[in-house]
Amino acid sequence: MRFLCVTCNEAMKLERVEGPEDGSLSVLFACAACGNRVAMLTNPWETQLVRALDVRIGGRSSPVEPMEFVRSMLASGREAGGGGASPSLPATGPASPSGCPFSAMANLAAETPGAIRQPGHPAIGESDASEPAPDPHPAIGEPRAPSGPVAGVPNSQLAWSPDAERRLERVPEFIRPMIRQSIEHFAAEHGYRLITPEVMAEARGAFGM
Amino acid sequence: MGDAGSGVASQLQDQTLRLHGRMAAIRHKVAILSGKGGVGKSTLTSNLAAALAEGGARAAVLDADLHGPALAKMLGVRGAALRFGPDGVEPPEAPPGIKVLSMDQLLRRDEAPLRWKAPTSEGDFVWRASAEAAALREFLSDTHWGALDFLLIDLAPGTDKISTLASLLPKIGAAIVVTLPTEVSQLTVRKSITLATELWGASVVGVVENMAGYRCGRCGHEERLFQGPDSAAMAREMGVSFLGRIPFDPGLAEAADRGAPYVRQARETPCAAALRAVAAALRSFVERPA
Incomplete structure (x- = not known):
């Protein structure tokens, strides 16, 4: 790929x-x-x-370590002499069998003008002649312009619980703004005023993650 | 054009090089397969290894049945832990000097099924076959087999296992297809012969008929155990070799339970003699002039 x-x-x-x-x-x-x-x-x-x-x-x-794959992937393996098991993947939140995460994000972008769309590159069939020329290469982690209104709770009334903020901190910095925005859209659409780890898990499931 | 920096293609190439490097020291890689379950592949594998080793060959067995491993038990090395040495994993040795590697030696408890770590078990069919192929590749490439005359690879039931092994080992010395003299068994076995022939060539495929007959322990009278079609005729019809028949003998299963190959425990029985004859036929089969 x-x-x-x-x-x-x-x-x-x-x-x-x-x-x-x-x-x-x-x-x-x-x-x-x-x-x-x-x-x-x-x-x-x-x-x-x-x-x-x-x-x-x-x-x-x-x-490469001998039998590195088997030792790290066995869920019920016993320790072999001279080699320990590699760390496992952390437990995941609730998962959804639905589709690809990118499609969920793309849908969010379509619903919210400017949310995900690449600056300087309008969507197919869309004209951006009236828009001011944006910085084509914003720095990673730089906050984007606030997104437009969505149905349900306005973004300005959304709050993040300390637990949810801590969980968000675990997300790599370079995608954190996008994840924050996606979860806020999800919360707003579903009528949540407080974003908690449970809401994050629900959003994650809805995104197919 | 590369893959943006992960070097996935070169990682896969390195895996192949490791595998081929390890396999280069092994003269004859022999797959024991059937496609059908319960025909005696593992019993045949353990006894062939013992017969070959007693005949002076350097022999090892790889239990490629990841979900139903039995060879460590059959060869009496179940409790032996694997050790990691500078040249890879050191497999335990069963008498008379058979190196044994099995998933059984890596599972924690008797009743523990093989399970892979995953963030979710949902949808594991997507990646499970890849994980099993990777595990088999590691067993082949990361075990310190040393120089061998024979590596016997005991495959799990299912024709898909033949394809997996062929993707790892495109050339092998022999593919022994085990069948029973029954129509039901041969229905599946024929599919395996077709696949093995396509993947490795008809010249390396040989059929062994198991449970070919029964000798009464009291009077010595011999009877056919099943009245199904002749396996030698099936082999002829499909253009592959026939390597011999093994009679049914309950002592085989008892010896396997004790962890001792029957061919060493009951040397004078017709069954042990038949196993030695198949081992000799295998040796001739792989060492015949091209």
Whole structure:
């Protein structure tokens, strides 16, 4: 799998991998020509499929250990002499069998003008002539402009519980603003005023994550 | 064009190189398969290994039945822990010098089924076959087999297991297809022969008929146990070799329970003689001129 920068027609380079966190890997790619960046999130099944192939996203950083895969993947294995089991994936929240996380995010983008859409690149069939020229390459983690109104609770009335904020802190920094925004949209649409870990888990399930 | 920096293709290539490097020291890789369950693949594997080792061959067995491993028990090394040495995992040895590797040696408890760690068990069919292929590859490539004459690989039932092994080992010395002289058994076995022939070539496929007959312990009278079709005729019809028949003998199962190959425990029985004859036929089969 590879990602191409449509503007530059260049293959994007892998920049960073974080996780798995709650079964999801976060992978950041950047275009070497224009610096444009995209983040890819995997759901637990996609993460597990990569693990099952015994390959490392981002490449290997340590030499291969004998039977490293079997020892790290056995759920009920016994310790073998001279080798310990590798750490397991952390437990995940409730999972949903529904679709791909990207489709959920794309839907959010479609429902919320400007939420996810790439700055400087209007959606197909949409004109952005009236919009001010945005910075085509905002820094990672830089907050985007507030999104438009959604049905239900206005975003301004949403609050995050301390537990939910702590859980959000576990999300890699470069995708945190997008995750925050997605969960706020989910909460607003479902009439929640306080975002708790339970609401986050529900949103995660709805996103197919 | 690369894959943006993960080097997945080169990681997979490294896995293949590791596997082929390990396999290079093994003269004959032999798959024991059937496609059908309960035909005696593991019993045949353990006894063939013992017969080959007693005949002076350097032999090892790999229990590729990850979900129903039995070879460690049959060869009496169930309690032996695997050790990690500089050249990989050191497999225990069963008399008379058979190296044994089985998933059984990695599972914690007798009643523990094989389970993989996963964030959720939901949808595990998506990745489980890949995980099992990766485990089998590691068993082959990360075990310190040393220089061997024979590595016998005991496959689980299911024709899909043949494809998995062939993807790891595109060339093998022999594929022994075990069948019973029954129509039901041969219905599945024929599929396995077709697949093994397509993947490895008809010249390496040989059929062994198990439970071929029964000799009365009191009077010595011999009877056919099943009245089904002749397995040698099936082999001929499908253009593959026939390597021999093993008579039914309850002592085989009792010896397996004790962890001792029957071929060493009851040397004078017709069954042990038949097992030695199949081992000799296998040896001739893999060492015949191309």
